[in-house]
Amino acid sequence: MxxxxxxxQEPGRYYTFESRLPQGEFFELRPSHLPRNAKPVTDETSGMCIGYTVAQAPGLWQIYDVQGHFVRLEEVPLETPLIDPTDIALFAFGVFRILRTGRVLFESGARTAITARISQGTISLLRGRLKIGLxxxxxxxxxxxxxxxxxxxxxxxxxxxxxxxxxxxxxxxxxxxxxxxxxxxxxxxxxxxxxxxxxxxxxxxxxxxxxxxxxxxxxxxxxx
Known part of the structure; x- marks a missing residue:
């Protein structure tokens, strides 16, 4: 011990780390002032929540940073040619996960054929907001x-x-x-x-x- x-006295050094968590596990410090229906945007590389989305309509989201501050409204293109009423009804309940490959996966109770994508600009913005402060x-x-x-x-x-x-x-x-x-x-x-x-x-x-x-x-x- x-x-x-x-x-x-033990010297300190600068390190960089990638997540060692099992797939599908993340950490979060959740702000107290988020909208009740906010969903986490998770990042597999760091193993943490880096922001939040609040669905306004199918494919339209409010984007919040990790501290719960609104940063932008984004219309996300749907990547499927056919959407039925059931899909539209369930689309608001999905979550975004940023994979280690850089690809963004949208997971919801809708048909697995339905995917959506947050722009790289929004991902960069959310990651950049982590740098505010110390x-x-x-x-x-x-x-x-x-x-x-x-x-x-x-x-x-x-x-x-x-x-x-x-x-x-x-x-x-x-x-x-x-x-x-x-x-x-x-x-x-x-x-x-x-x-x-x-x-x-x-x-x-x-x-x-x-x-x-x-x-x-x-x-x-x-x-x-």
């Missing part, structure tokens, strides 16, 4: 913490940890020593259910320990 003195690229990690990011059961997107630091509850962590602070926030894990074509939510408490002198994360975990 690493002592508090070692954690205060950007995740400004955060370092100790080698010990970085190793945990390679474990599927421990992985938490660095952007989620950054938001925990930015918006979470801050407290000194005497266990880790002077200059070490613990941040806590509520977090959700989303699992996509292919039977209901909906996300199932489970709530966790995320804890991130940071050496604030150089913004180095030395420890993180999430618990029920």
């Amino acid at each position: 690493i002592s508090g003195m070692t954690e205060r 950007h995740a690229r400004n955060l370092k990690m100790t080698e010990t913490a970085a190793r945990h990011m390679l474990e599927p059961s421990r992985y938490v997107p660095l952007q989620i940890q950054e938001r925990a630091i930015r918006f979470g509850k801050r407290m000194a962590d005497p266990r880790k020593g002077e200059g070490m602070f613990r941040y806590e926030t509520r977090m959700f894990k989303l699992r996509f259910n292919k039977q209901t074509m909906e996300y199932e939510y489970k709530q966790y408490t995320l804890e991130v320990v940071v050496r604030e002198s150089d913004w180095t994360i030395s420890h993180f975990k999430y618990t029920d």
